[in-house]
Amino acid sequence: MKRILPWLxxxxxxxxxxxxxxxxxxxxxxxxxxxxxxxxxLLGHQNPNGSFGTPRNTKGLNIYAPVPGAHRAFxxxxxxxxxxxxxxxxxxxxxxxxxxxxxxxxxEAYLLxxxxxxxxADQEALYNIWGHSYGLESLALLHQRASEDSQKTALLGTAxxxxxxxxxxxxxxxxxxxxxxFNVGSRMPGGNANSFTTATxxxxxxxxxxxxxxxxxxxxxxxxxxxxxQQNPDLTYAYSEPHKMVPRYGxxxxxxxxxxxxxxxxxxxxxxxxSVQPKDLREWLTRLYTRSGWxxxxxxxxxxxxxxxxxxxxxxYYGQYYGARSFVHLSAEERPLYQQHLALxxxxxxxxxxxxxxxxFYDYHRxxxxxxxxxxxxxxx
Numbered sequence: 001m002k003r004i005l006p007w008l009x010x011x012x013x014x015x016x017x018x019x020x021x022x023x024x025x026x027x028x029x030x031x032x033x034x035x036x037x038x039x040x041x042l043l044g045h046q047n048p049n050g051s052f053g054t055p056r057n058t059k060g061l062n063i064y065a066p067v068p069g070a071h072r073a074f075x076x077x078x079x080x081x082x083x084x085x086x087x088x089x090x091x092x093x094x095x096x097x098x099x100x101x102x103x104x105x106x107x108e109a110y111l112l113x114x115x116x117x118x119x120x121a122d123q124e125a126l127y128n129i130w131g132h133s134y135g136l137e138s139l140a141l142l143h144q145r146a147s148e149d150s151q152k153t154a155l156l157g158t159a160x161x162x163x164x165x166x167x168x169x170x171x172x173x174x175x176x177x178x179x180x181x182f183n184v185g186s187r188m189p190g191g192n193a194n195s196f197t198t199a200t201x202x203x204x205x206x207x208x209x210x211x212x213x214x215x216x217x218x219x220x221x222x223x224x225x226x227x228x229x230q231q232n233p234d235l236t237y238a239y240s241e242p243h244k245m246v247p248r249y250g251x252x253x254x255x256x257x258x259x260x261x262x263x264x265x266x267x268x269x270x271x272x273x274x275s276v277q278p279k280d281l282r283e284w285l286t287r288l289y290t291r292s293g294w295x296x297x298x299x300x301x302x303x304x305x306x307x308x309x310x311x312x313x314x315x316x317y318y319g320q321y322y323g324a325r326s327f328v329h330l331s332a333e334e335r336p337l338y339q340q341h342l343a344l345x346x347x348x349x350x351x352x353x354x355x356x357x358x359x360x361f362y363d364y365h366r367x368x369x370x371x372x373x374x375x376x377x378x379x380x381x
Contacts, residue, residue: 025340037354050110052082053364069121076131080138081371083107123185133204136163140207176226192241195230196260199267256309259319289341313359317372324376339380
């Protein structure tokens with residue numbers, strides 16, 4: 001309860017356009033200490049084969065996960081996030097350079113072996129989309145790091161091309177991406193694309209393109225059209241295609257879209273779509289931090305979508321991460337206030353073992369929560 005109570009003091013600001021200043025923002029030293037604890041957690045919980053997370057630790061109500069394909073998708077996606085977190089945080093912890101490099105070598109080898117083999121679990125479950133998307137982002141960052149090693153960049157370039165091809169293969173019939181096809185089960189998924197899954201994939205494709213990978217423009221354009229179909233005038237986004245027909249249903253309203261809007265706005269802005277401007281990024285970041293209590297109420301609840309506005313626990317660190325990625329588009333004068341608010345939130349929520357988690361998800365949740373939080377905290381420095 002103590003982690004929710006501080007947000008009650010912000011209730012009067014819910015209708016304000018400005019983010020209130022903090023009386024005592026976290027120090028740089030405190031942020032670095034938190035990052036170090038998070039990195040120590042990841043280093044101590046990497047599997048022998050270089051991956052992160054396991055299918056153990058089940059509960060009474062588990063996420064639908066047809067075996068073995070669903071768990072291969074979960075593990076590759078979460079391992080990709082963990083590798084990316086290690087890559088982004090390593091420069092802040094020079095004293096741990098050796099341990100981080102060893103973990104990265106194992107993680108990179110795992111991704112290069114497993115990502116090309118990743119496919120949909122069955123006709124209905126396409127969790128592999130998360131693995132292709134986050135795998136592509138990690139490969140792009142690894143490619144950037146290896147820029148002076150032509151042999152390594154060629155290997156990583158081939159790996160990126162494979163993941164782009166797989167995202168193209170699993171593009172939905174109407175454009176964009178989702179993770180279920182309960183409607184048709186066809187080779188080209190005929191189900192309902194999700195706005196946020198599409199945004200995640202588009203940002204990954206953009207990262208690969210920035211590293212010189214060839215990305216079919218029709219994939220980008222189809223994804224943009226999908227997000228725009230689900231976009232409301234206030235820059236809330238429907239959860240998926242059918243939800244656009246009920247735009248005032250709880251999960252589609254501002255509180256329900258709070259985390260989702262961060263990813264969708266960022267994807268459209270970075271792909272230079274005129275519907276999202278810098279002022280919109282600022283407004284939704286302000287909402288994210290002044291209304292963070294809405295997400296916090298759902299955090300750690302074991303049943304998906306059981307909180308108000310159908311918020312699920314796993315919205316939490318996903319939304320904070322894409323919000324943090326928007327910082328780069330703020331002016332130098334604006335950025336510190338948003339960084340301070342996010343740092344305060346994340347430092348408050350770190351577990352005693354150095355991890356972060358928002359939803360009990362087999363034994364994957366601490367790895368993905370910690371990775372999202374670390375990549376968010378790095379952007380607070």
